[in-house]
Amino acid sequence: MSFSFKKAVQLSIASGLLFTSVIQSFGSDNTGQQIWTAEQAVAFALKNSPDSEIALARIQTASAQQLAAQSANYPVIGLHGGYSQTDNPMYSFGNILNQGEFNNTIDFNNPGRTDNLNLTADIRYRLYNGGMDSASVDSAEAQIISRKQQYEVVKNQLAFEVVKSFQSIIQAQDALHAEEASLKAIEASLAVAKARFDAGDLLKEEVLNLEVQQARAMESVLDGNHQIQLTQRIFLNLLGLKDGSVNINGNDALQAVPEHVSYTGRPEISMVENSIASAEAELKKAQGGNLPTLDGFASYQYDKGFELDGSGDSWMAGIKVDYNLYQGNRTNANIALAKSQLLQLKKELAKTELSLNLDLQQAELGYKLAKERKGVTDKMVETAEESARLSRIRFREGVILSSNLIDVETRLTEALLKQSTAKANYIVSIANLRRAAGLPQY
Numbered sequence: 213m214s215f216s217f218k219k220a221v222q223l224s225i226a227s228g229l230l231f232t233s234v235i236q237s238f239g240s241d242n243t244g245q246q247i248w249t250a251e252q253a254v255a256f257a258l259k260n261s262p263d264s265e266i267a268l269a270r271i272q273t274a275s276a277q278q279l280a281a282q283s284a285n286y287p288v289i290g291l292h293g294g295y296s297q298t299d300n301p302m303y304s305f306g307n308i309l310n311q312g313e314f315n316n317t318i319d320f321n322n323p324g325r326t327d328n329l330n331l332t333a334d335i336r337y338r339l340y341n342g343g344m345d346s347a348s349v350d351s352a353e354a355q356i357i358s359r360k361q362q363y364e365v366v367k368n369q370l371a372f373e374v375v376k377s378f379q380s381i382i383q384a385q386d387a388l389h390a391e392e393a394s395l396k397a398i399e400a401s402l403a404v405a406k407a408r409f410d411a412g413d414l415l416k417e418e419v420l421n422l423e424v425q426q427a428r429a430m431e432s433v434l435d436g437n438h439q440i441q442l443t444q445r446i447f448l449n450l451l452g453l454k455d456g457s458v459n460i461n462g463n464d465a466l467q468a469v470p471e472h473v474s475y476t477g478r479p480e481i482s483m484v485e486n487s488i489a490s491a492e493a494e495l496k497k498a499q500g501g502n503l504p505t506l507d508g509f510a511s512y513q514y515d516k517g518f519e520l521d522g523s524g525d526s527w528m529a530g531i532k533v534d535y536n537l538y539q540g541n542r543t544n545a546n547i548a549l550a551k552s553q554l555l556q557l558k559k560e561l562a563k564t565e566l567s568l569n570l571d572l573q574q575a576e577l578g579y580k581l582a583k584e585r586k587g588v589t590d591k592m593v594e595t596a597e598e599s600a601r602l603s604r605i606r607f608r609e610g611v612i613l614s615s616n617l618i619d620v621e622t623r624l625t626e627a628l629l630k631q632s633t634a635k636a637n638y639i640v641s642i643a644n645l646r647r648a649a650g651l652p653q654y
Contacts, residue, residue, distance in 0.1 A: 247459045250378045251654045253451060254371045260452040261370055267363035274359045278352035284345035287337040297327040297519075310515040311522030327519045334511035339531075342500030351493035358486035364479035371653040374450050375467075375643040380443040382462045383636035388436035390628035395429035397600070397621055402426055404608050418614040425618045467642050473576065473649040475568035484561045491557050495550040501543035504535035568648075575641070575648035582634065582641035589631040596620075596627040 246252075258264055298304055307326040308314050338345065402422040408414035444458040475481075510529035517523070536543075603620040606612045646653055 247461050248378070249461045250375055253378055253447070254374045254653050257370055257374045257451050258367050261366075261450070262452060263366050263370060264363070267359070267366045271356065271359045271363060274352065274356040278349070278356055281345070281348040281352040284338065284348065287335050289335045290333070292332040292334070293330065295327070295329045297325065299325045307515070307517055308520065308522075310524050310526065311517040311520060312524040313517065313520045313522035325519060327517055329516040329518075330513060332511060332513040334509065336507060336509045338505065338507050340504075340506040342503030342505070344497045344500035347493045347497035347500065351490045351497065354486045354490035354493065358483050358490065361479040361483035361486065365483065368479065368647055368650065368652075370450070372643050372647040374447075375653055376640050377443065377447045377450050378460065378462075379636040379639050381440065381447055381458065381460055383632050384436065384439040384443050386632035386635070387629050388433065388440060390625055390632065391429060391432040391436050393628070394621055394625040395426070395433055397604070397624075398422060398426050398429050398618075401604060401607060401614070401617055401621075405614060408610065413610060421614040421618060425621070466639060467646055467653055469579070469642055470646060470649055470651055473572060473645065473651075475565070475572045475648065475650070478568050478648075478650040480564055480568060481561070484557060484564050488554065488557045488561060491550065491554040495547070495554055498543065498546040498550040501536075501539075501546060504533055507532045507534075572648040575645045579641040579645045582638040586631075586634045586638045589627065589634040592627045593624075593631045596624040600624040 248256075298307070301321055301323055304323040304326040305318075305320065307328045308318065308323060310328065311326075402419070405414055405419045405422050409416060409419050447458055448454070448456060508529075508531050510527070512525065512527045514525045515523065600620050600623075603612060603617050607614070607617045643653055
């Protein structure tokens with residue numbers, strides 16, 4: 213196997229490993245014999261990947277936070293009850309009054325032992341708190357949208373990695389076929405060389421040269437089998453499967469090349485924009501700490517005594533205003549922190565737009581290069597195949613040496629490997645262009 217192919221496959225494998233290192237595997241008993249197309253593999257991974265499930269769980273967390281924030285828009289209603297006995301003059305006198313049992317014979321300093329069963333219902337409602345409650349709701353709503361966009365980011369990257377892994381398998385299989393064809397050609401030439409040697413028409417050195425090349429070709433075939441197995445394991449891991457056989461159909465339709473691409477549709481932008489909206493709401497919430505709060509309240513209570521056998525009920529309603537004159541600069545610190553976080557996110561948005569723009573430009577250049585390289589390698593293989601065919605005939609006729617034939621066979625193998633790499637890179641470049649434009653793969 214040539215060094216260029218090894219390097220290409222190893223880079224592809226390393227990239228796949230970086231993304232799949234965070235994916236936890238789980239098994240399936242029914243997919244081991246499935247013949248995968250790239251489109252089916254993408255759909256399966258998007259549904260079963262733990263990364264997708266984690267992103268969905270984050271959306272559910274944000275939804276729960278939204279419900280918690282919205283609860284401030286509703287009143288708080290409570291029911292309370294209790295029973296007590298006391299000979300404390302103040303509490304006993306209060307029980308006597310609440311139960312309607314006061315008379316002029318009661319000694320205020322020693323009213324005696326009393327008991328009380330108290331049942332109370334109350335309601336409280338925050339009328340105003342400087343806009344902090346509405347800001348909390350706005351922040352939670354923005355976070356939900358941000359989490360949904362984060363889910364789209366995960367799907368976009370995962371789909372691309374599946375397509376790339378799928379093409380890595382095809383590339384490894386094509387490379388193995390090229391190495392096997394090279395081995396077969398060397399073995400055929402070696403048989404001719406041995407026949408010519410037996411006839412006294414060829415030096416032993418020429419036969420040995422071909423035998424050495426045969427051993428190298430056999431080693432390359434072994435390496436090719438290993439690369440296929442490794443790319444298959446990465447593919448299964450991306451799908452969320454622990455093991456199973458991998459049978460792929462590489463003849464499905466290619467992804468469409470987008471005519472007009474723009475990074476503005478990327479979910480990363482919306483994700484940061486909604487994080488900014490959430491941070492702006494958090495700033496309003498922090499600023500609300502400098503404003504007063506206004507609460508309305510009402511309650512009804514019933515008291516029953518068994519010692520004096522009295523009972524009575526009462527109610528209370530009103531409005532309460534609270535204003536913190538000084539909190540040790542806590543509110544100012546919260547405002548400064550919220551402003552700092554908002555500024556960071558605004559800078560993050562600018563950085564994200566620059567990064568996504570560069571990502572798209574690189575994807576466009578990569579696609580153009582891959583397309584041109586594919587055409588060049590196709591022509592290279594055509595020329596190398598014809599050169600190898602003529603050289604094999606000339607070797608049988610004794611016109612060229614084995615070293616010349618080995619050079620020609622090596623160039624043919626390298627051309628086939630470059631063609632395989634170029635074809636895979638072309639398909640991956642289309643997938644990368646769609647990813648960079650925020651488009652689904654299929």
